[in-house]
Amino acid sequence: MSSKVFATSVVLATSTLISLSTQIFVNSSQTLDQAIFRPGTAGCITKWFDLDDPNGNGDYELLADLLNTYPGEICPNPIAIEAQTTSGQPASQTGNIFQVYNPTSGFACVNANQVRRKCADYKVRFTCPEEWCSRCRTRWFDQDDPSRLGDIEMLPLILIRYPLQICPKPIAIEVATVGGTTVLPTENNFLVYDPTQGFACVNAQQIRRCQDYKVRFTCPMRFCRRSMYLHSIYLFIYIIYTYTLFGVSVISILFSSECTRWFDYDNPDGGVFLLNGLFSTIDTVI
Incomplete structure (x- = not known):
């Protein structure tokens, strides 16, 4: 693998970090x-x-x-x-x-x-x-809706449903309706609103019923640093796999700004111009 491919993998790994009223x-x-x-x-x-x-x-x-x-x-x-x-x-x-x-x-x-x-x-x-x-913030999670008991977005359930997408010990929480309206604990009747537990709105405690909510968490910086490291490893493994499966010539095409020469191995009399046809015909060039 060339140094150019490796450098590109590092850039891509960094760009795929978790982005983390x-x-x-x-x-x-x-x-x-x-x-x-x-x-x-x-x-x-x-x-x-x-x-x-x-x-x-x-x-x-x-x-x-x-x-x-x-x-x-x-x-x-x-x-x-x-x-x-x-x-x-x-x-x-x-x-x-x-x-x-x-x-x-x-x-x-x-x-x-x-x-x-x-x-x-x-x-x-x-x-x-x-x-x-x-x-160091996660994406929004909406794993429940307000039918029956209410809208329960508890941390243990989110950790099980979305493994590795959230830290086990968040340091802050945000809650909003699925429509995007931010809600805060002081103006609503919420049973739970805490980053260490998650969020819960119970229908029985409301005048009408709970709205449909989504939550996201702020995690310690070490979680994002570890995520960057894991993404780098995963991407490196993917590149090695691709290199082994398709060969260095395809990798060079994917990560190089250079183009091949023009090819014309078919004509319009009922044929189809396919890439695998090129590989089988002139695989030493592409």
Whole structure:
């Protein structure tokens, strides 16, 4: 195999990599009651993080600490944040006063600022921007529809149905209707919306019924690097197979910009001009 063919295979392998909605946005100048929906903040949702507990001074889920503890699993510039107690109660319903609650800094509840001198135990998750979500992102998956129970797009089922097309431990998830409308967990009644589990909408929990949804995931960068390596191996094996089956002359034609000379071995009296005819007639030239 020539170096030109090998170089071309590397380029093709790289090009075949896996390419791999409104959320409550609270900034430092807003109270929870003033929190607003921002349709423009669509992005991927991280898993829940619970780094601290309320023992001591309070519960601190600060972005800088989370980035250090979970490298690569959170974007450095989130566009939205959501906080809940570890039991699933929204932060706005706890009655606690928050010292910090914004996507650029994270979340902090100080015990001394509370009426009962004790914060609840909180967890947080973030919405990340498109440029971070798309670094190592899967295609869209739609393996269920909302008939019967609802629309169940759970990660274990997707892993079984689409092996090697998704990482076993995604770091973020996006959900949209099959028509393309992005949906976020804060404005819909979803049973599951988490990259570590997948997505589930149950008809019995809706006023009408669930729509038909699709999901995609953001994976750790090592998954895409490994995918590139595997694609390179598969392509290399394919090239070797083709080389063995058809011979070097055909490979040269496929990957070379050079053309053969003109051929005319048939006439229009009922015949058909076929490539295999050329091979059998002048196989030393093509």
